[in-house]
Amino acid sequence: MANKKSSKKDIRKTATRTAQNRTVRSRIKTLSKAAAKAEGAENIKASGARLASAVDKAVKIGVVHANKAARIKSRAAKALNAASK
Secondary structure, eight states, rough: OOOOOHHHHHHHHHHHHHHHHHHHHHHHHHHHHHHHHHHHHHHHHHHHHHHHHHHHHHHHHSSHHHHHHHHHHHHHHHHHHHHHH
């Protein structure tokens, strides 16, 4: 356990940030699963847009690396295009 006051504060801050980051990552996983299960052209488009938006927001706040976001969006677009055909 930390002894210094600032170290104790750092531990609290880390716990808070970890919880916030976990919710963002979980949302991305949930949206990608929903996009994979989407049926119909309109639903496929909408779920892909929601996923892309969530990934872009995660990059903006620094939870996900930009290259990972590009990879997620690319794979999703590829799968959604295949599903819509």
